[in-house]
Amino acid sequence: MTITDFKDLLSLVNISTSVISMRNNKSEVRIGDDVIVDIDLYSGRGGRSTRGGDMLRVWLREPSRHASVSGYVIDHDNGSYTGVVKAMWAGNPELIFSIANTKEHIGIFMNIVHKHGLIKFLRARFMKGNLTEITLCSIIPNIPDVTDYCNFTTQNFNFSFYCGKPKHMNLDCEDWVLYAASSNYSCNMKNKALMQNRYISKEIGTVKVLADSGSGTKGESDTSCHDVISKQTWQTSNPTGYFYKGKWRSLICKPSLTWTYKSYAKCLKNRPVLMTGDSTTRNWYVSLTKLLNLTIFDGRHEIKDAAWQKFAEAGNNTKSLSLYWTPHEIPFYGSERIEQNKNNFRSIASRIDNLPGRKRIILILHWYAHLARTTPQQYREHVTSAKQAVVRLLKRSPHSKILVKGPHSYTYNYFVEPFDYISRIYSQILYEEFKDLQDNVYFIDQWDATIANENFDIHPKPALDPIMVNFAFSFICKQ
Template sequence: SSFSTISLPLFLCTSFWRVCIYFCNGQLLQAFPVCYKKTQLIQKEVKKILAKLDQQIPNVSFSDTRTTTSPEDSKAILLNQKDNYCVGEQLMVLLDMFDHMGKRKAYGGDFFKVRIYSPSIQAGASGHIMDYRNGTYLVSFTLLWEGPIRVSLLLMHPSEGVSALWKARKKVYDKIAFTGKYLNGTSEVSVECGFVMNTSEELCKYLDERDEEAFYCLKPGNIPCEAFVQLMSKNSPISYLTALEMELLDSIHPGVEIPQKFGQIQVSVCTTEMSIQKCNFGLSSHHPTGFAWQNQWYPRFCSITIFRTLKITTCLERKLILFLGDSTLRQWLEYFMKYLKSRKTLIQTDFSEIGRLFSPLLENIQIHWKKHGHPFVTTSEYMTTDHSYAAREIDTVAGDKDTAIVVSLGQHFRPFPIELFIRRMINIREAVQRLFLRSPETKVIIKSENLRKTDIDLERFGDFHGYTQMLAVKDIFQGLNVGFIDAWDMSIAYDTSDVHPPYHVVGNQINLFLNYIC
């Protein structure tokens, strides 16, 4: 009874009670505080990261859409204007934001996508935004190549829309409806599943007690919970936006250009200084992380090798590669299969079923892809019999200098409260730290999310949610010796908003990965 006031998830309390029955004569007093201390530390870190995000996101309301940020009525001013710029210099643009009635905004929090680009040479790079929280923003671009350069300043969401999306995300877990399938001989039953089940009916509980992961399904009559074989999902017909907030998000299409009068600028090479440092592990605070030039990605502060077919095969030889995540990493495996097909190094794999894919290569190479654990949001049914969380998969890896793991989560988490994503990534970080203890030479790379199209359901899947998740990932893995592939930055530089980007963009993500492991 002395433990009854402790605030823990129900399944953890149940688990510890079973431990209490098993361990007696004081042994529980040694076992319980260790588990509870870990729970407390993780909960504290989740709250800390969430608090940081809350500080960066506006908390504003409005009663008239005319008082919200208007991209057409706002102004962009080039601060350091001159006839010619040098490669490596900064281009500084001041944004003054106004509402639809011509009144200057008194607070910040608008969500932008900014880039410089040169269409003639297929070059592009993102910019950095400083929010003064008074309606003024300073956008800085590092000029990274020679030639005529244009500036793009897009308002993706006004601050009022950002605030509405953030509040709506915090509500509940029921924006996605899951349907689970159970098989018992020839019997097939479909039931409701989810992270939270508001019902008094008996449940099948799929729990990872160590990492506090939980998923539930209504128990299908006399069929055992172990007969859970498939899962699928669909969008629930609900919204947590008010009618006025929905009107705002519908009326201002994401990606409206802010007017500018300075036009094209000219950049010249004024010095031949070049970086020759190899790309190192560890998250960089530099922005942008790199730039696209003639469809090739170049990191800013290190040199890379361009891997062609022979070099790719040589690099991968004797390697064990594990991709853990969503279909944007499955796309990597498809790339390898397509790119190396002429060398007959890959055995064709059937992609008709979403789940675990294993491609043994003929030259002592193994590449695995496995989907991350719940939530996996898709209208296609996928198998759950091999279902496990990424942290558990990492725990099964022995590791050595020829082993590499790539993790990419995010797209499927956007419809749910961000605490779920933060906790999952903390669990993955803990697993990576355990892996480094037993095998410091194993290489771990984190790939951030890609952007996706703006004409989708913004409340569930909009890029603003992906942006907040990327900020959380950088916070969680800061200081850890992992590689980081900033797919978000690449998406902006290449001006692609396809969740499955074009072939050349995927190839550049993989090229950076190969530079990390070889």
Template sequence: MLLQSTLRFNYIWKSMTLDYRLGRVSLFLLACFLTSACLVFWRLPTVRRFHPPSPKPARPKNASIISAQDMGITQEEWDRLRKACDWPGPDGEITRLDQSTSPVHTTFSVEGLNDTYKVGDTIRVTITARDHNNTVKSYGGDFFRAKLLNLTLKAGVYGEVVDHSNGTYTVDFLLPWEGQAQVDVFLIISSEGVHVLNKYFESKPHIRYHGYFEGPGADGVKIVEKVECNVKWGSAHAHWSKANCCCEYKDVQTGSVWQCERPRNLSCDYWVYHEHGEHQFPATPFERQLFSRKLTNVGIAAEKHIITVLPNASGIGEPERCRPGLTTPVPAGFYFQDVWKSFVCNTRRFNSQQRTSCLSNKILHFLGDSTTRQYFEFLERNVPGLKRMNLYTHHKNGPLMAVELKNNIIMHWRTHGFPLRFPKMPASDLHYISTEMDYITGGRETVVVFTFSAHMTLHPLTLYIHRVAKIREAVLRLLKRSPETTVIIKSGNTGLTAMEYGNEWYTRQLNTVMREMFSDIDNVIYMDVWQMTSCHYTHVNIHPGNVIISNEIDMILSFVCPS
């Protein structure tokens, strides 16, 4: 190789003396040769392959500057979440209200209605969406709620709406009880309304919060200053980007940052109270019309077909024992005589004595929002001897604690951290769920139930993913140090219908994210109450009635005490 290099050098040198014009080219070739030779001898032991740069995913319109790394997840997981949350809709902006879906002109019908059916059969319902001109829609994206009911039997079952992206939708209903039933369909939000919600997904938060600073003034008189506060996340804090604008409070464990406008006369150390503030949905006047009471949460009129269901000798098979790692089918169960018959697992009915026996020597931690506080309040009322301790906190804001000394039952409830739409309360009482979990020892006697969605419906989806990623890390740490801990994730409820507080469609998206992000952790229980709160015959409410809460508690206890 060295001999070849020497001969090649002599040849180049001779060429340089022949022609001046070729000389400049030869000098260039000589430099390239010498450089290559040096590199060959210098780098011979470590040959590197060339790897072309990975293509960057196309950024959708109105995309956030937040990356998968910022959210604490991988790019592959972010792609999977976006695919799971993908929702069809109009190809472009809708400029006329009459182009939107009309609940008056939209219809549904039962396909091939028979005179009778048997328990375990299914029926198919077709929904045809039309605009205000009575024209069938050419695209999908409408958000419907569908259920099968029998008010006399206090029975109901959920139906999953399948979007065919052409203005038609189908719902397959299982017929799980003997007797009669009829279909009930509601248009929750039109596809045009969903399009608007998607448009503002990653914009600034749709709500303001207040912070109260209290401290001594120059003359010793107490000063109280009320300022605006909000989460610091991506472009959501752009209007506070000026220098030295804010007091920032960073949670070391999660990296989450809460910020408040800097008070005039007090330092940031005097922040004492947190309070919800005003809503600020950033829609245009035209877009707001899409969320009027006449167009959202409206029942779809149809001919009331009575479906007659006869008994079936084979019936419906019994589900398996309640345990972690079970998936949620559709339907997940049904109500009959106000009792939830689960298809997920064999849920038990617990009376007061059985609840006490199940919870004996247990420590319960309910974390989240007011829907888990309903669990605390139900057990407080229905477990004999369980008494609330006076922690000198607000009875709704918490934190709360109750004990039953005879059977050694301890129960806690604490709301999740910022952002939170609660009345004025000490900021120090707001702990992030992930941070709180790190202070739970865990073990066979420990039950942790948490939920996290209702207060996030006015904030970016990427922020929610970041918080869930931190909760997932904390759950894994808890189960690593205490594998026998019972961890139950409660999904969000239906019934969040007022646009100024969020909406049911967005809650469904958040449920999808939570379910996907915990799908590969087998020893966690995902309790999907979406169907339980959707198909009951009573009016849907973000705070379900006592009969629904009772059935949810029975499901929780069935996982804690399966036999």
């Protein structure tokens, strides 16, 4: 059944009226055991939910030990769910539950983006002499109150993109100069109120976790990341790791690289690194440039303006180090206040195709938060385009290493996107599109880590950046 509307907020499933309990009231387990949670959802008025489709979370946390681990939830499609979270350390962790996205949120959001292309429109500024005009843009020519469109698909590297045609008789489509995010949503205020994140967690109870005969924790993988074949990184299960004493303990592998200048200078010598995506990969890039004491500057051939979302370079010729970062294609949401030259945005495929041949390239790919505002089909088209460029890269530079950075969790209440649902769909698309390249491409999963550390902001917590960068590079480098 397609969901296109809702009565009011009390008609939705509600965390305060829902019934959540540990199965068989079992609150004492041993390290490595599963803590099982029975969940029955009720509306704000106390009515029992009889359909599935809501996105839920369960996790364990023990702040005094700086410890946490994420679990997973099974949907029985009748309003009842089962949560499963593995006990990873001895102690007395709290069991936490949250309703991340309601089915109504998901359904209404998906209907809106399929109709209008974006949940939040972009904007274009047209300029000629002293004349200027701003119009709204989307990937589908269906913008309220707009009848005439400029089709910029060809300019956008064949990714669909339409902007309202200027109404001034002396301005035309060819006068498009600047690009920016807009504040205009494609949904009405009622639907925006529904989708605006009211993320609330609820403690179910405390679990007593008993130590086994060995360590006070489940431990971590003994396998060096450098010895893990790339295909394995696409076939992990929950949890992929957990935090203990503030340290991320991966159950996939242990880092084969230390976060030191010496290790990275050795690893990256004569190996150009291109990171693509958004501000989260930009933060990875900045972390690495700081470690290597490199200076970031705009690409030598890029437009100079105030916007940060442009191709950037950093390097040290005497040490044979070269790092690059580039934003992915439009739709990309930068500042609503700072407009930038439309030519700052190029396709990831074109950036990959510009990489030199016969080099041991390191390429990190990422698409998520900006493209969460559009349709899964549009997301797939971006991934497919870059994947084809990866195939071309591996032909001319067969010793290159490719890594795909997956989605991360965040619950900042400014956003309206149902991120838990979208992350699942987009992760599946990444898996499908790179399925035939999984012997050459690594998947960097950070979902469990950002659920476990209760990440709130659009960016993962800053302390996680060097941890995840080092984890990623450990697959392709060693001491």
